[in-house]
Amino acid sequence: MALKFTEEIQRRKTFGIVSHPDAGKTTLTEKLLLFGGAIQIAGAVKSNKIKKHATSDFMEIEKQRGISVATSVMAFEYRGYKVNILDTPGHKDFAEDTYRTLTAVDSAIVVIDVAKGVEEQTEKLVEVCRMRRTPMIVFINKLDREGKDGFELLDEIELKLKLKVCPLSWPVGMGQDFQGVYNKYSEELKLFRPHSKQDEDTYLLRDLSSSDLDDAVGERAADELRTDVEMLTEVYPDFDREKYLQGEQSPVFFGSAVNNFGVKELLDCFVDIAPSPLPRITEERAISPLEDKFSGFVFKIHANMDPKHRDRLAFIRICSGTFERNTNYYHVRKDKKMKFSNPTAFMASKKEVIDTAYPGDIVGLYDSGNFKIGDGLTEGEELHFKGIPSFSPELFRYVNNTDPMKSKQLNKGVDQLMDEGVAQLFTKEDNGRKIIGTVGQLQFDVIKYRLLAEYGASCDFEPLAMHKACWLEGETAQIEEFIRLRKRNVARDKEGRPVYMAESAWMLKTVQDNHPDIKFHFTSEF
Ligand code: G4P
Numbered sequence: 457m458a459l460k461f462t463e464e465i466q467r468r469k470t471f472g473i474v475s476h477p478d479a480g481k482t483t484l485t486e487k488l489l490l491f492g493g494a495i496q497i498a499g500a501v502k503s504n505k506i507k508k509h510a511t512s513d514f515m516e517i518e519k520q521r522g523i524s525v526a527t528s529v530m531a532f533e534y535r536g537y538k539v540n541i542l543d544t545p546g547h548k549d550f551a552e553d554t555y556r557t558l559t560a561v562d563s564a565i566v567v568i569d570v571a572k573g574v575e576e577q578t579e580k581l582v583e584v585c586r587m588r589r590t591p592m593i594v595f596i597n598k599l600d601r602e603g604k605d606g607f608e609l610l611d612e613i614e615l616k617l618k619l620k621v622c623p624l625s626w627p628v629g630m631g632q633d634f635q636g637v638y639n640k641y642s643e644e645l646k647l648f649r650p651h652s653k654q655d656e657d658t659y660l661l662r663d664l665s666s667s668d669l670d671d672a673v674g675e676r677a678a679d680e681l682r683t684d685v686e687m688l689t690e691v692y693p694d695f696d697r698e699k700y701l702q703g704e705q706s707p708v709f710f711g712s713a714v715n716n717f718g719v720k721e722l723l724d725c726f727v728d729i730a731p732s733p734l735p736r737i738t739e740e741r742a743i744s745p746l747e748d749k750f751s752g753f754v755f756k757i758h759a760n761m762d763p764k765h766r767d768r769l770a771f772i773r774i775c776s777g778t779f780e781r782n783t784n785y786y787h788v789r790k791d792k793k794m795k796f797s798n799p800t801a802f803m804a805s806k807k808e809v810i811d812t813a814y815p816g817d818i819v820g821l822y823d824s825g826n827f828k829i830g831d832g833l834t835e836g837e838e839l840h841f842k843g844i845p846s847f848s849p850e851l852f853r854y855v856n857n858t859d860p861m862k863s864k865q866l867n868k869g870v871d872q873l874m875d876e877g878v879a880q881l882f883t884k885e886d887n888g889r890k891i892i893g894t895v896g897q898l899q900f901d902v903i904k905y906r907l908l909a910e911y912g913a914s915c916d917f918e919p920l921a922m923h924k925a926c927w928l929e930g931e932t933a934q935i936e937e938f939i940r941l942r943k944r945n946v947a948r949d950k951e952g953r954p955v956y957m958a959e960s961a962w963m964l965k966t967v968q969d970n971h972p973d974i975k976f977h978f979t980s981e982f
Contacts, residue, residue: 461778461814465745466732468816470540470773472558474582475567476575477548480597483713484567485530485541490716491723492532492539528756528771529802529818537727540818548577549896552847553756555584556829556877559844560755560773560818563591563730565722566617566706567713570596570603570630574616582617588843589703591731592619595722600648600712602631606684610692610708619706622695623688625721627710628673628681635673637710637718638664638681640688641695641725645672648717697729733816736775738832739840743776745815750777750785753841754831757823757876759910768876769800769820770827777835779813788832788839796821828875845981846949848925849880849893852957853900853917862913869911873903874950882925882947882955885939891947891957892917893925923964925949926956926976934973942967953980 459467475481530541542561544554558564564585568574585592596609604612610621624641627634636647638661647657659672664685669678699705707725711718733745736753743751756771772779779785784793800820801810813819821827830844857866870890874881879894894900900917907913925947928935935954939946945957956976958964968976975982 461748462746464814465816467536468538468540468733468814469563469727469730470542470561470733470816470818471563471565471726471730472542472544472554472561473565473567474544474554474558474578474585476569476572476577479567479569479572479575479578480713481544481567484565484595484597484719485543487713487716487719488539488541488723489530489532491720492534528758528820531802531817534723535727538816539727540816542818544581549894549898551577551580551895552849552877554581555847556755556844558584558588558590560753560771561590562732562734562816563593565726566592566594568594568596568609568613570598570609570710571601573604573609573612579616582619586618586703591700591703592706593700593722593726593730594619594621594706594708595713595718596708596710597713599627599630599634599637599710599717600715606710607687613706613708620693620699620704621708622692622700622705623708624695624725625709625711625718626681626684626688628677633677634712635677637721638685639721640685641707642721644721645669646718646721647672648712648715700729701731733775733814736773737842739842740838743839745776747776749835749837750779751775751832751834751837751839752779752819753833753844754827754829755844757827757829758820759872759876759906768823768825768827770823770831772819772821772833774813774815774817774819775841776815779817779819781809781811785833786836787826788834789828790826790831794826794833798822825872825875829877842981845979846880847980848978850895851897851900852882852891852893852920852922852925854920855890855892856916856918858914858916862911865911866907866913866915869907869913870903872911873906878903878906880925881950882957885946885948885954886943891920891922893922921959923958923960924978926958926964926978927980927982928954928956928974929977929982930974934971938971938974949980951980 473481473485528543532539542557544557566582606627613619613621625637625639627637629635634648636645638645643662645659645661649657664682695707696705709718709722713719735742735744752772752774754770754772758769781799782795782797784795787794798809800807830841832839832841857863879892879899882891907915939954947955947957949955
């Protein structure tokens with residue numbers, strides 16, 4: 457029997473995995489897909505990460521782009537739930553892509569390497585989730601290796617990631633002595649046998665003082681676990697789902713993704729507690745997923761890898777109502793009706809044309825250049841989605857055209873690449889020169905390569921010593937006055953908003969002191 461609309465929404469769990477490269481995101485994703493039956497063998501999900509040693513090898517990037525289309529969204533069914541995993545590039549140069557993908561999820565799983573603890577990229581990504589109050593579950597991975605002490609790690613997570621943790625599982629030993637994990641959530645002890653089949657050697661352990669525990673792991677480890685769990689109960693709060701859903705508490709699990717250990721426990725708890733599709737905010741009003749009229753927004757655009765076919769794939773998150781194939785929808789920014797004959801959904805690495813999609817789902821729409829990141833589609837209502845900000849780039853370069861005959865192509869190429877969100881474009885207020893801002897050097901290589909391959913345009917990048925781009929908030933008259941005074945350091949972003957281009961942290965501080973009525977933001981939404 458067909459499920460009701462509300463049931464379809466409630467059974468959906470759309471989330472992203474965030475981690476520092478190499479913590480085990482790809483491995484964990486793969487194990488989750490194995491549980492969901494979406495893939496049959498390990499190794500089926502290709503890592504979409506760009507290997508560290510290939511940081512400026514763009515042929516490698518092109519290859520990876522092919523892989524990352526397939527892994528953009530991986531959906532699977534598990535215990536009656538429809539789980540949508542949104543892939544987030546781990547490479548730091550693509551952090552902006554990851555930030556945007558996080559606007560389309562309802563919750564996140566944070567993977568941490570037990571030996572390395574909290575790493576830089578994790579800190580940044582968790583901060584983005586925290587800003588959006590995204591509920592997060594933490595998975596501490598690689599327990600089969602020597603690593604940091606469990607309590608030390610929890611302290612580090614609280615301190616560096618500013619998460620209030622609630623350990624729902626606890627390791628028995630570690631590395632060579634790793635014996636298993638005690639799951640507080642289900643009151644089970646699961647013993648570690650590398651590469652074992654699931655569900656083996658699991659004991660229900662309602663009472664930790666039972667001698668069964670000593671028999672299972674030995675007296676010393678049993679005593680240690682008892683003391684640890686006692687301490688956990690004293691120090692950390694009980695799990696409170698409401699707090700988790702508000703982003704105020706994060707359950708923590710321990711395991712080893714590559715050994716498929718602790719992953720099923722994580723998944724079982726995840727589908728129980730993670731939020732179903734949440735409302736989305738627009739400038740006009742909040743949108744409940746339960747509304748019967750369709751709405752959705754574009755959070756990612758993927759260019760076709762074949763330069764002869766200029767079409768792109770725009771990924772849209774369904775926010776309310778049902779999305780139907782071959783139905784006219786309203787493209788708000790362009791003020792025009794559009795319909796889609798081949799909307800694509802992703803099941804693991806398979807793509808398929810779908811007729812209907814529900815809130816929480818991600819659909820890929822073939823696009824010949826109509827969409828840009830943040831665009832809304834509705835049944836006619838003027839809705840402008842919020843919460844898809846641009847972040848200040850880290851690196852800035854002037855773009856210089858090196859082939860005067862191709863300036864049209866260059867402008868078009870730059871425009872389209874910016875719509876895709878590859879980088880950000882700023883136009884200087886005083887002389888109209890164009891500045892491209894990125895998170896890392898790799899993006900400049902990608903842009904240069906793609907401009908030539910796809911648009912026949914060539915350009916050079918001229919280094920520019922710049923610290924941050926700051927979006928301005930204040931009274932219109934004050935901002936206008938600021939622009940007049942600081943024209944040399946003001947540029948417009950793609951939406952025409954004025955941005956102060958700070959040359960250094962010191963300059964920014966000075967300018968802030970001189971203009972106390974203006975607020976300077978490192979993101980375009982505040
Ligand atoms: P990422 O997507 O977060 O970048 O990480 P990925 O899953 O690719 O994992 C990074 C490395 O860590 C891989 O090894 C992977 O096998 C290993 N790994 C993942 N989970 C565990 C675990 O629980 N225990 C241990 N010991 N290792 C784990 P690699 O050598 O870089 O690649 P591969 O050749 O094994 O694929």
